[in-house]
Structures are given as C-alpha cells and as structure tokens.
Amino acid sequence: MxxxxxxxxxxRALVSLNLNGDGGPVSIKKISDCESISLNYxxxxxxxxxxxxxxRSVRGPGGGxxxxxxxxxxxxxxxxxxxEETLVPVSCMENDGSCNCDSRCATQSVWVGLGDRIxxxxxxxxxDDLTREGRKRLEL
Amino acid sequence: MxxxxxxxxxxRALVSLNLNGDGGPVSIKKISDCESISLNYxxxxxxxxxxxxxxRSVRGPGGGxxxxxxxxxxxxxxxxxxxEETLVPVSCMENDGSCNCDSRCATQSVWVGLGDRIxxxxxxxxxDDLTREGRKRLEL
DNA sequence: TATATAACTGTCTATTTTTGTCAGGTATTT
DNA sequence: AAATACCTGACAAAAATAGACAGTTATATA
Numbered sequence: 001m002x003x004x005x006x007x008x009x010x011x012r013a014l015v016s017l018n019l020n021g022d023g024g025p026v027s028i029k030k031i032s033d034c035e036s037i038s039l040n041y042x043x044x045x046x047x048x049x050x051x052x053x054x055x056r057s058v059r060g061p062g063g064g065x066x067x068x069x070x071x072x073x074x075x076x077x078x079x080x081x082x083x084e085e086t087l088v089p090v091s092c093m094e095n096d097g098s099c100n101c102d103s104r105c106a107t108q109s110v111w112v113g114l115g116d117r118i119x120x121x122x123x124x125x126x127x128d129d130l131t132r133e134g135r136k137r138l139e140l
Numbered sequence: 141m142x143x144x145x146x147x148x149x150x151x152r153a154l155v156s157l158n159l160n161g162d163g164g165p166v167s168i169k170k171i172s173d174c175e176s177i178s179l180n181y182x183x184x185x186x187x188x189x190x191x192x193x194x195x196r197s198v199r200g201p202g203g204g205x206x207x208x209x210x211x212x213x214x215x216x217x218x219x220x221x222x223x224e225e226t227l228v229p230v231s232c233m234e235n236d237g238s239c240n241c242d243s244r245c246a247t248q249s250v251w252v253g254l255g256d257r258i259x260x261x262x263x264x265x266x267x268d269d270l271t272r273e274g275r276k277r278l279e280l
Numbered sequence: 281t282a283t284a285t286a287a288c289t290g291t292c293t294a295t296t297t298t299t300g301t302c303a304g305g306t307a308t309t310t
Numbered sequence: 311a312a313a314t315a316c317c318t319g320a321c322a323a324a325a326a327t328a329g330a331c332a333g334t335t336a337t338a339t340a
Binding site: 106 | 141142143144147148151152155216220224246247249250251253254257258261262265270271273274277
C-alpha cells in the first residue's frame with residue numbers, strides 16, 4: 001500500500017510552485033532544482049496537471065507554470081487523480097462469477113470502504129493547507 | 141494507490157478458510173480451487189501467515205490450516221502486515237536535507253495522516269466481520 | 281527580426297516490483 | 311510404507327515505475 005512517487009512528486013511540486021510563486025510563473029527547471037526531481041519526469045507530470053486544470057502554462061522567457069485556481073480550491077485528491085489513475089485500492093469488480101465460494105465479494109466491502117476513507121481524507125486537505133505548513137517549517 | 145493482490149489474496153484466503161472451516165483444517169489445495177489463486181503462491185502466503193501467528197498448520201493426510209486464534213480477534217490490518225511490509229503510504233523519512241525548499245517535509249504530514257487513517261480503518265475490521273458478510277452473501 | 285528561453289511532445293529504455301512457476305524436500309497421519 | 315500436504319529456495323515472466331532523449335513550438339526581449 002504505497003502512494004506512488006508520481007503522486008508524491010506532483011504534490012511536492014505544486015507546494016513548491018505555490019511557495020516560490022509570488023504571483024509570477026515558476027519554471028519547471030527551478031522546481032526540478034529545488035525538489036531534486038528529474039526535469040523530464042516533471043514535464044510529464046505537468047502535462048497532466050495542465051490538462052487537469054490544476055496549472056496554467058506561460059510560454060517563452062520568464063515563463064513557467066502558475067496555479068490555474070486559488071490554492072485553497074485545489075484539493076489533494078484532485079492532484080492525485082490527475083497524475084495517476086485511481087485512489088480505489090483494488091481493481092476488482094470483474095465479477096465473472098468464477099469463484100464458487102464467493103469470499104471475493106465479502107472482501108470487496110473492505111476495499112471499497114478503505115477507498116472511501118482515503119478519498120475523503122485527501123479531499124479534506126487543500127494545496128493551501130500544505131503550503132501554510134511548508135511556510136511554517138521554513139520559519140523554524 | 142493500490143492494495144497489492146498479495147494482500148487481497150491473503151484476506152480472501154482467510155475468509156475462505158473461515159467459511160469452509162467447520163473447526164477442522166482446510167487444505168491449501170481447496171482454497172486454491174475455491175478462490176482461483178495459484179497454489180504455489182498461496183503456499184508462500186501461508187508461510188508468512190503461520191509465522192505471523194494468524195494460522196496454524198496441520199500436517200499429514202486430512203491436514204491443512206486452521207486459524208490460530210478466534211476470527212473475531214484477527215484484525216484485517218494484522219493480516220496485511222504479515223504478508224506485506226507496510227501500510228504507510230510513502231517510504232519517506234530519509235530526510236537527508238538535500239532539499240533546500242523543503243516542501244518535502246510539508247507533504248509528509250499528508251502521507252503520515254493518510255497512513256493513520258488506513259491503519260485505523262483496517263484495524264476496525266476483523267476476520268469475523270468479513271466472514272459474516274460472506275455468509276450473508278451466500279444465502280442470497 | 282533574431283535569439284534565448286521554456287513549454288510541449290512522443291518514443292524509448294533501464295530498473296524495480298509484482299506475481300507468480302518449478303523442483304524438490306520434510307513432516308505426519310493412516 | 312505410502313499418501314497427503316506443508317515447507318523452502320531459486321528462478322522467471324510481466325507489469326509498473328522512473329527517467330532519458332531528441333526534438334518541436336511558442337513568446338518575450340534585445
């Protein structure tokens with residue numbers, strides 16, 4: 001049960017973007033340097049984040065990325081949704097009926113319930129929450 | 141964010157074991173047939189489950205596995221702990237200080253919090269709960 | 281207008297993890 | 311003794327992950 005580094009990178013990159021932003025665009029290069037994340041890999045993530053309406057791109061010199069919405073309107077679960085596929089813990093639900101003992105369906109309730117908890121927890125936090133926490137840490 | 145099939149198999153196998161048990165031991169072969177899980181793979185899982193004090197083995201003809209404890213004392217999180225390493229969503233905490241912008245630490249709080257939720261949810265369910273649910277489904 | 285900058289795009293690849301398979305060995309009941 | 315079933319370790323296919331690479335396109339500024 002691991003959150004992929006893809007998701008972790010995406011969240012970290014966006015917190016970094018918001019911390020360093022000051023309104024203007026922040027280049028992927030800068031985020032890559034700050035966060036020690038491969039530039040090429042970040043580019044792939046930001047393509048998805050742009051398509052997912054999390055960020056807007058600004059081309060040309062001095063360009064980069066800005067948040068597409070206020071930070072307090074960007075939930076963590078949205079971020080993860082845009083870069084990876086699912087927060088549901090199992091693929092499940094093929095339900096081809098091949099199992100005659102049917103403990104499969106009994107266990108589904110665990111994973112569905114777990115998925116709900118994961119979702120609601122991540123939906124309860126916004127990028128703004130994390131950024132405030134990050135700022136607090138920087139002051140120490 | 142996926143629960144590994146290893147963990148899913150372990151939980152399903154134990155529910156199946158408890159459903160088909162009737163006090164006596166159930167062979168891995170039977171569970172394998174019922175659940176359509178590779179016999180060899182199940183063997184590997186049950187080695188861990190035995191070491192984790194979840195099941196006891198009974199050797200010889202008519203042998204198999206029995207629960208080492210009453211089903212209502214076996215929590216789902218225990219099961220998953222014994223077959224896979226972690227319920228903490230990130231590897232994290234290397235904390236080599238290489239990141240000067242330090243959004244890394246800010247995001248850790250998300251994953252730690254998430255890990256807590258996952259843990260407490262899975263700890264709130266026992267094998268007995270799942271088995272009852274399985275029995276209910278069989279009656280329909 | 282030229283040039284530097286930085287986003288954009290698609291393809292390819294090395295590595296790791298997952299999910300098993302296979303070939304035997306060992307213990308125990310009948 | 312023989313059948314049953316657990317036990318063990320080595321090996322392997324397949325998928326996911328993380329990232330490299332080689333370009334193309336858009337735009338601000340000199």
